[in-house]
Amino acid sequence: MLKSHVKTYRYRIGKKHVIVIHIYQTAKATAKQGNVLASNALNIQIFKKQKKR
Numbered sequence: 001m002l003k004s005h006v007k008t009y010r011y012r013i014g015k016k017h018v019i020v021i022h023i024y025q026t027a028k029a030t031a032k033q034g035n036v037l038a039s040n041a042l043n044i045q046i047f048k049k050q051k052k053r
Contacts, residue, residue: 002026019046 005024010017021044029038 002028 009020027038029036
């Protein structure tokens with residue numbers, strides 16, 4: 001993978017909170033002979049923050 005850029009936005013619509021995640025990735029693979037695989041695999045984990053008491 002050559003480059004990865006992530007932007008996150010939070011919106012509130014009424015009582016609901018919405019998270020929008022924009023992920024920009026570029027990958028390049030070259031070979032003189034044989035097979036090549038360029039993968040833009042992605043793992044995302046979203047955690048809810050615990051409320052402070």
